[in-house]
Amino acid sequence: MRRFYLPPQQCQSDLLTLTGAEARHASAVLRLRPGEDAAILDGEGREFSCRVENVEQKSVQLRVLKTSHSPAPACQITLVQAIPKGKILESIIQKATELGVWRIIPLLSERVTTHLEGESIERKAEKWRQTAVEAIKQCGQRWLPKVEPPTTLPFVLPRADAFDLALVGSLQEEAQHPREYFLSYERQHRRRPTHVLAWIGPEGDFSPAELEAIQKSGAKPITLGPLILRSETAALYTLSIINYELSSPKF
DSSP: OOEEEOOGGGOOSSEEEEEHHHHHIIIIISOOOTTOEEEEEOSBSEEEEEEEEEEOSSEEEEEEEEEEEOOOOSSEEEEEEEOOSTTHHHHHHHHHHHTTOSEEEEEOOTTOOOOOOTHHHHHHHHHHHHHHHHHHHHHOOSBOOEEOOOBOHHHHGGGGGGOSEEEEEOOOTTOBOHHHHHHHHHHHHSSOOSEEEEEEOOTTOOOHHHHHHHHHTTOEEEOOOSSOOOHHHHHHHHHHHHHHHHHSSOO
C-alpha cells in the first residue's frame, strides 16, 4: 500500500489533496494514476483508505473510501537522545518511530560534538520531523512522534516529574536490569506505567555531573549488558526492552 502523510487539519473532508513534496512523490516517483488505491495518515491515529481521482504535477486528489482509527498507545515513551555525530540521529528517529516512541527530544549534552546555532536548529529540527514522517509512511505507524528542537539538560530536567518511570542507560555497577524497575513499579502502583522516559547519552556517555543530575531527577540506572554500545545501538536496545516489558502478558 502506498502511504502518504497529511496534517490533521487537512483531513477534514472526503476529498483529500496532496501538494508539495507529497504530490511530487505520488505523481513523479510512484506514478500514481486515477483509480489506484492509496492511504493517507494524519499522524494522530487515523488512516484513510483512498482512491486516486486526479493526478497533476503539483496536486493529487484522493477520495476517502474508509476511515480507521488506532487509539493512542497505552504507554507513551519519550526518548531523550544526546545528539550523535553526523546523520546518526536520523537513523535513530527512523527506528524509534518504528518502535512506537511518542516523543523524541534531541539533547545537546557536554560531550556532544555537534554544535547548532540560530537557524540551523530549526532546519535540523524540521529535517528530523520529516524523517519521522517518512518512517510512519514506511511502517504504517498511525501516530507521528513529536520531534522537538534540540535542547539542553536544564530545560529537560524540570519535565521529569511528568513521567511514571524514567530510565537512563548506565555503565554504573549499581545499574539494574530494566525489568526490576518495571516489576517494582507494578507492585507499588498496581498498574503498568503510562509515561516512560528513556535517557541515552552521546559517544563517551554523559559526564558524571550530568548523570548525577539525571538520576537526581528520578531516573533509574539500567544496564544494557556487559558490552559498551554505540549511542544509536543503546537507544534502540532500550526502546526494544521497554516495548517488550510493556507488551509482555505479565511481568
